[in-house]
Amino acid sequence: MDIKLWQAIIYIVLALIIGAAAGFFIARAWFKNYLKKNPPVNERMIREMMRQMGRTPSEKQVRQVMSSMNQVK
Structure with a gap:
């Protein structure tokens, strides 16, 4: 057993x-x-989203959005 x-x-x-x-x-x-x-979101997607909202993003704005998104993770 x-x-x-x-x-x-x-x-x-x-x-x-x-x-x-x-x-x-x-x-x-x-x-x-x-x-x-x-x-995952990349710079090209951010540019396209800003264009859809009626804005022409500068490279600085795109990099700021990317850095803020990377800090959240």
Whole structure:
């Protein structure tokens, strides 16, 4: 009876380790796919947003917006 208990404990620990490893790689693949579909904001996007709002941004304004966005992260 004692051997079966130890086997059960070993199987549970192995299942947890394998599940954690599989979860890590699945989450990593999902996140890479998400970033490919929804890239982070870059300077070109900021320029386009300002143009859509009716403003012609200078390079200084674009860099200020980028630096403020990077500070928030």
